[in-house]
Amino acid sequence: MGRRRQGESEDGRGEATEQVASESRTDRLRIRAAWMYFVEQMTQNEIADVLGVGRVTIVRMLADARARNEVKITIESELSEIVRLERALEKTFGLQQALVAPLSAPDADPIPAISAKTGSFLSDTMKSGMRVGVGWGQTLFSSLPFISAKSLTDFKVISLLGGVGVVRRVNPAEFAWRFAQ
Incomplete structure (x- = not known):
């Protein structure tokens, strides 16, 4: 068996393998x-003790x-006041x-x-075969973490970009791309 070069793992694949393994451990x-x-x-302190890291980590x-988006928190409850308001708006x-x-x-x-x-609405509404036209803006961009990822066949996202005369913090093309993702 030959000697390993510095930065090379036992299987000979080197630093790339070690980096992937490190990322995998970090993800896990x-x-x-x-x-x-x-x-x-569990409390953050209890988790820190079990995992052997600090609470700040x-x-x-x-x-x-x-x-x-590995953790999504939803609160599901039929709040009567909200339902009453929704029905009043509908009527x-x-x-x-x-x-x-x-x-x-x-x-x-x-x-x-x-x-x-x-x-939440988009997650419940999106189905295979749909075409969805999207605009852009801070509110829509902020909705991305709340959309549940799912695999849809023949689902198309159409960017309704129009003209952009001013560069903004939220890029319209990026929103359409992230939404489609």
């Missing part, structure tokens, strides 16, 4: 932390799992369906609530 650790926290309802891993304006996204306070930023409701 992050998912284990999320499972313990959200499913087993657990906080970062949980945030990363949410950012990667008043002749709508097939109205959705109300409740705010925790009158002065709260409505974008997170609207985004969560939009993502």
